[in-house]
Amino acid sequence: MANxxxxxxxxxxxxxxxxxxxxxxxxxxxxxxxxxxxARWFSGxxxxxxxxQAWMSVVTExxxxxxxxxxxxxxxxxAAVISVMLVAGLLxxxxxxxxxxxxxxEYVLALSVVCLVLATLGPGRVSVDAxxxxxxxxxxxGRGCPRARWCVRPLKGKKRVTG
Numbered sequence: 001m002a003n004x005x006x007x008x009x010x011x012x013x014x015x016x017x018x019x020x021x022x023x024x025x026x027x028x029x030x031x032x033x034x035x036x037x038x039a040r041w042f043s044g045x046x047x048x049x050x051x052x053q054a055w056m057s058v059v060t061e062x063x064x065x066x067x068x069x070x071x072x073x074x075x076x077x078x079a080a081v082i083s084v085m086l087v088a089g090l091l092x093x094x095x096x097x098x099x100x101x102x103x104x105x106e107y108v109l110a111l112s113v114v115c116l117v118l119a120t121l122g123p124g125r126v127s128v129d130a131x132x133x134x135x136x137x138x139x140x141x142g143r144g145c146p147r148a149r150w151c152v153r154p155l156k157g158k159k160r161v162t163g
Contacts, residue, residue: 002125
């Protein structure tokens with residue numbers, strides 16, 4: 001039997017980070033300067049293919065956000081968030097120090113760690129992963145599934161989900 005506070009906590013974390021990523025991706029796509037502004041900003045950070053990398057960022061942020069919200073292939077969605085946050089942290093925030101009010105890496109670090117923990121614990125019972133029997137938890141989930149056959153593994157007659 002599932003522990004209701006754990007079920008609720010995993011759902012809350014998934015939805016909060018998922019909505020955050022969807023809004024972040026949407027802002028890069030349709031906000032202020034739209035995709036062109038995001039591309040100029042990326043180019044200004046030293047990225048060589050600003051437009052392509054802006055679109056890749058938008059697709060990754062929107063896709064990972066939606067996957068987290070519904071809890072589908074959660075470790076892969078977490079790996080996508082961590083990768084985007086790693087690039088943002090290194091290129092845009094690291095030189096500004098730790099604190100977010102100085103445009104530091106505090107926020108991207110927090111999102112990355114939350115996603116690493118979520119990938120390790122699993123999405124919980126209230127998720128498409130749990131409903132369909134997809135299970136990747138523990139260190140396999142936290143590693144971001146280096147081998148595809150380990151990433152999505154429906155269980156035969158057994159359900160092992162966290163939460």
